[in-house]
Amino acid sequence: MKIIVIGGTGLIGSKLVARLAEHGHEAIAASPNSGVNTLTGEGLAEVLVGADVVVDVSNSPSFEEKAVMDFFTTSTANLIAAEKDAGVKHHVALSVVGTERLADSPYFRAKVAQEKFIRESGLPYSIVHATQFFEFVKSIAQSATDGDTVRLSPAKIQPMAADDVAAAVEHTTVGEPVNGHVEVAGPQVFGLDELVRKGLAFANDPRTVVADANARYFNAILTERELLPGPDAVLFETRFEDWLNRQ
Ligand SMILES: NC(=O)c1ccc[n+]([C@@H]2O[C@H](COP(=O)([O-])OP(=O)(O)OC[C@H]3O[C@@H](n4cnc5c(N)ncnc54)[C@H](OP(=O)(O)O)[C@@H]3O)[C@@H](O)[C@H]2O)c1
Numbered sequence: 001m002k003i004i005v006i007g008g009t010g011l012i013g014s015k016l017v018a019r020l021a022e023h024g025h026e027a028i029a030a031s032p033n034s035g036v037n038t039l040t041g042e043g044l045a046e047v048l049v050g051a052d053v054v055v056d057v058s059n060s061p062s063f064e065e066k067a068v069m070d071f072f073t074t075s076t077a078n079l080i081a082a083e084k085d086a087g088v089k090h091h092v093a094l095s096v097v098g099t100e101r102l103a104d105s106p107y108f109r110a111k112v113a114q115e116k117f118i119r120e121s122g123l124p125y126s127i128v129h130a131t132q133f134f135e136f137v138k139s140i141a142q143s144a145t146d147g148d149t150v151r152l153s154p155a156k157i158q159p160m161a162a163d164d165v166a167a168a169v170e171h172t173t174v175g176e177p178v179n180g181h182v183e184v185a186g187p188q189v190f191g192l193d194e195l196v197r198k199g200l201a202f203a204n205d206p207r208t209v210v211a212d213a214n215a216r217y218f219n220a221i222l223t224e225r226e227l228l229p230g231p232d233a234v235l236f237e238t239r240f241e242d243w244l245n246r247q
Contacts, residue, residue, distance in 0.1 A: 005055045009034070030043070031058065068110040104216075106219060108218070124177035133161070167236070168184040183232065187239055
């Protein structure tokens with residue numbers, strides 16, 4: 001199959017392109033670095049010629065409210081229009097478990113808008129909802145840092161390795177469109193504060209992680225289960241400690 005990976009130079013995209021190529025597909029990484037910009041439309045028509053599937057694993061360079069909404073709505077609209085012109089048969093996108101429950105967050109509002117465009121596009125589609133990547137733990141810490149203190153909700157989180165996310169997206173990409181979403185997650189449930197405390201301790205980071213039920217997660221208040229997948233999620237095997245030890 002000829003598969004175009006939008007955001008194919010990113011964390012998940014580069015792993016996905018490598019996996020697809022290893023399994024005999026023609027996988028093309030498309031992003032501003034290779035002259036394809038979904039926000040402006042530059043290079044889109046050209047790269048989609050003859051494509052069977054398009055996978056969107058791009059991300060907004062800015063999480064600022066207006067910028068992130070513009071990114072996911074404009075990019076997705078441009079992409080869908082170009083896919084229709086090119087006769088693409090399956091649109092796959094990566095999103096986040098619990099997106100629809102995190103409406104206080106500008107980032108998640110933009111992901112909800114992205115998903116709505118896809119659902120209403122008329123294209124055969126699949127949306128993969130993944131939990132937070134282990135690789136993202138540092139950014140979670142950074143977003144919650146004030147001086148030497150990291151203030152985080154003790155709400156539950158079931159994170160997963162980016163390698164496993166790429167495997168899940170590949171599985172969906174080469175399968176039939178589900179015209180809905182599938183959920184994937186890691187094997188362990190942590191408190192968000194506990195997860196970040198473990199990650200920082202492993203890196204000998206001196207910051208102190210404080211559990212605070214009122215601390216916001218990318219502006220969203222978490223109660224207990226917003227970030228957890230449902231009972232039908234496919235669980236992957238990589239454990240956080242094993243992943244840390246491999247870094
Ligand atoms: N972080 C998490 O824990 C998590 C959990 C679940 C789902 N997700 C989702 O996973 C997706 C991928 O995340 P990631 O961490 O792999 O992303 P990333 O490493 O930040 O990579 C972003 C990619 O988007 C591309 N890009 C940026 N602007 C673009 C544009 N205008 N047109 C086309 N491509 C553009 C970048 O291209 P250049 O290299 O050329 O700049 C890069 O390839 C996101 O949609 C995110 O919502 C994330």
